[in-house]
Amino acid sequence: MIPLDINELFLVGAAIFVVLAIAMFYRAVAGPTTQDRLLAVNVLGTNTVVILALLAAGLDQPWFLDVALIYALLNFLMAIAISKFTVERGGVL
Amino acid sequence: MSLVGYTLAIFVIVAALATAMFRDVLSAIIVFGAYSLGMAILYTLLLAPDVAMTEAAIGAGVTTILLLLTIAKTTRPTTDRLFESIDVPALFVVGAFVVVLGTQVLPEMYAVGDSEAPVWSNPEVTQAYLEQTYEDTGVQNAVTAVLAAYRGFDTFGEAVVVFAAGIATLLVLKREVFA
Amino acid sequence: MIELLATRYAYALMFVLLGIGLYMVIASENLVKKLIGVNLFQTAIFLFFVAVAYVEVDGEPGGSPVVPATTEPAAGDLILASPLPHVIVLTAIVVGIALTAVGLALIVRIHAEYGTLREDTLREVRADE
Amino acid sequence: MGGRYGGEHGDTYTESQVILTAVKIIAPFTLTYGMFMTLHGADTPGGSFQGGAIIGVTVLMLAFAFGIEPTRQWLKNSVIVSMVGGGVAIFIGVGLATIALGGSFLEYRLFFTVLGIPDGTKWGMEAIEVGGIALIVAGVVITLFFATAAGFTPARYRSTPEVETADDEVLSDD
Numbered sequence: 001m002i003p004l005d006i007n008e009l010f011l012v013g014a015a016i017f018v019v020l021a022i023a024m025f026y027r028a029v030a031g032p033t034t035q036d037r038l039l040a041v042n043v044l045g046t047n048t049v050v051i052l053a054l055l056a057a058g059l060d061q062p063w064f065l066d067v068a069l070i071y072a073l074l075n076f077l078m079a080i081a082i083s084k085f086t087v088e089r090g091g092v093l
Numbered sequence: 094m095s096l097v098g099y100t101l102a103i104f105v106i107v108a109a110l111a112t113a114m115f116r117d118v119l120s121a122i123i124v125f126g127a128y129s130l131g132m133a134i135l136y137t138l139l140l141a142p143d144v145a146m147t148e149a150a151i152g153a154g155v156t157t158i159l160l161l162l163t164i165a166k167t168t169r170p171t172t173d174r175l176f177e178s179i180d181v182p183a184l185f186v187v188g189a190f191v192v193v194l195g196t197q198v199l200p201e202m203y204a205v206g207d208s209e210a211p212v213w214s215n216p217e218v219t220q221a222y223l224e225q226t227y228e229d230t231g232v233q234n235a236v237t238a239v240l241a242a243y244r245g246f247d248t249f250g251e252a253v254v255v256f257a258a259g260i261a262t263l264l265v266l267k268r269e270v271f272a
Numbered sequence: 273m274i275e276l277l278a279t280r281y282a283y284a285l286m287f288v289l290l291g292i293g294l295y296m297v298i299a300s301e302n303l304v305k306k307l308i309g310v311n312l313f314q315t316a317i318f319l320f321f322v323a324v325a326y327v328e329v330d331g332e333p334g335g336s337p338v339v340p341a342t343t344e345p346a347a348g349d350l351i352l353a354s355p356l357p358h359v360i361v362l363t364a365i366v367v368g369i370a371l372t373a374v375g376l377a378l379i380v381r382i383h384a385e386y387g388t389l390r391e392d393t394l395r396e397v398r399a400d401e
Numbered sequence: 402m403g404g405r406y407g408g409e410h411g412d413t414y415t416e417s418q419v420i421l422t423a424v425k426i427i428a429p430f431t432l433t434y435g436m437f438m439t440l441h442g443a444d445t446p447g448g449s450f451q452g453g454a455i456i457g458v459t460v461l462m463l464a465f466a467f468g469i470e471p472t473r474q475w476l477k478n479s480v481i482v483s484m485v486g487g488g489v490a491i492f493i494g495v496g497l498a499t500i501a502l503g504g505s506f507l508e509y510r511l512f513f514t515v516l517g518i519p520d521g522t523k524w525g526m527e528a529i530e531v532g533g534i535a536l537i538v539a540g541v542v543i544t545l546f547f548a549t550a551a552g553f554t555p556a557r558y559r560s561t562p563e564v565e566t567a568d569d570e571v572l573s574d575d
Contacts, residue, residue: 045130155546159546162549230509231523232444246506259544
């Protein structure tokens with residue numbers, strides 16, 4: 001299956017990134033410490049931004065980038081919330 | 094559509110299963126955040142930008158934080174087992190539920206994206222909104238138009254429900270202010 | 273069977289997620305996990321609405337529900353997703369977070385009164401009173 | 402009782418230079434994007450629900466960086482209450498205004514036909530979107546966060562009645 005169209009190539013790239021996300025999910029499930037899980041989810045968030053950007057190019061729908069932008073901003077919030085929680089129990093307070 | 098959609102569906106199912114099976118509540122919350130990420134891509138793929146944005150802001154951001162605050166306020170039981178043991182009666186009930194839905198309801202549904210499906214082909218619903226939105230309201234985003242103009246009363250009720258939920262939270266916690 | 277799953281994958285996914293959410297609500301001992309299950313159930317319902325609104329022609333997806341700024345009533349050949357289910361889901365998500373918050377407040381309250389979040393322990397404590 | 406019930410019994414906030422700096426850089430962008438999305442929701446995907454949620458999330462971000470208690474004092478209770486209450490009031494106000502003009506609830510075009518405001522429909526919708534929904538959603542997100550963060554103080558952990566009356570005095574000042 002060799003994609004001839006450049007848009008199709010973007011879509012296949014997005015699919016590969018989703019497969020990589022599933023692979024990354026192994027660390028989120030198996031990771032012995034909470035820090036492993038946190039890092040895995042953070043990488044998944046970055047991965048999400050990349051997938052959305054590739055889909056925006058592949059499907060020719062530029063507004064996908066708006067959603068990607070929100071994720072780029074909010075992924076950070078999730079990361080600091082969980083990390084502050086793990087530093088000290090109730091450290092978010 | 095297809096290839097990304099199917100892999101994404103697998104990802105979402107794996108994330109949901111992990112959420113269900115984790116014994117540690119903190120791990121479950123973290124994995125639920127990942128599930129929410131996958132779900133938002135799926136909404137985006139199904140051409141619902143507004144829904145995906147709301148899910149991104151609320152599902153990934155606010156829900157996670159509120160859950161974390163709750164376990165910070167209450168307790169997080171320590172455990173040495175990674176996964177929950179399977180509850181067989183519950184599994185039986187849920188399995189029956191899913192099998193009945195899958196075998197009886199699924200074949201009756203229209204295919205995803207079928208333009209013959211009533212929600213899209215009925216000229217009095219979707220077509221009417223799409224044709225008249227710009228003429229009637231002067232905004233291009235049909236979702237905003239339906240939200241604020243065509244179904245404004247509905248949105249008003251929803252806003253009051255959210256308002257009431259804020260008050261209910263304060264009442265349950267017996268607080269007149271947030272401090 | 274395969275053909276059915278291929279064309280209705282969003283609905284099949286929704287049924288599986290409904291099942292997982294229901295399982296969490298029934299089987300989880302921890303109240304916070306029960307509430308996560310309710311949330312999961314909710315997102316499955318949202319997926320149903322969004323999948324209903326989706327439209328494609330010959331495998332090519334349509335557009336998001338943003339109509340071009342023309343007063344020409346050419347909307348008959350616009351292939352756009354239906355805005356109505358999106359609006360319903362939009363309000364439902366915000367109501368959902370409010371619902372979750374009220375549930376979490378109740379959980380905090382239960383923990384303050386009974387000192388536990390486990391359902392079986394809670395039942396014993398309540399039976400002793 | 403430790404820091405378990407509410408902030409008043411001990412704050413476990415630990416300052417982190419990394420988070421502080423990162424939030425100082427990111428928060429303006431988040432707020433700007435939220436307001437952009439609110440104000441620009443008419444013509445692009447997005448709208449007041451999303452924008453309001455993002456504006457609310459900005460405050461949550463600040464609370465994580467600077468500590469919840471200082472943020473709560475900086476953002477006075479009256480501000481949040483007036484956000485939520487004012488949003489509902491604006492919504493009701495616009496709806497009743499159209500009724501007063503002789504139409505039905507939220508019949509925006511009366512702003513044009515009766516009052517002669519050009520693009521009256523669009524302005525009416527913007528008032529609902531920006532003044533109503535965005536304020537309500539942002540305010541409620543902040544309210545829920547602060548309320549959950551404050552937690553519940555059981556009666557047996559509440560201090561002597563003097564503190565109760567002191568609390569009441571603070572309340573009446575607000």
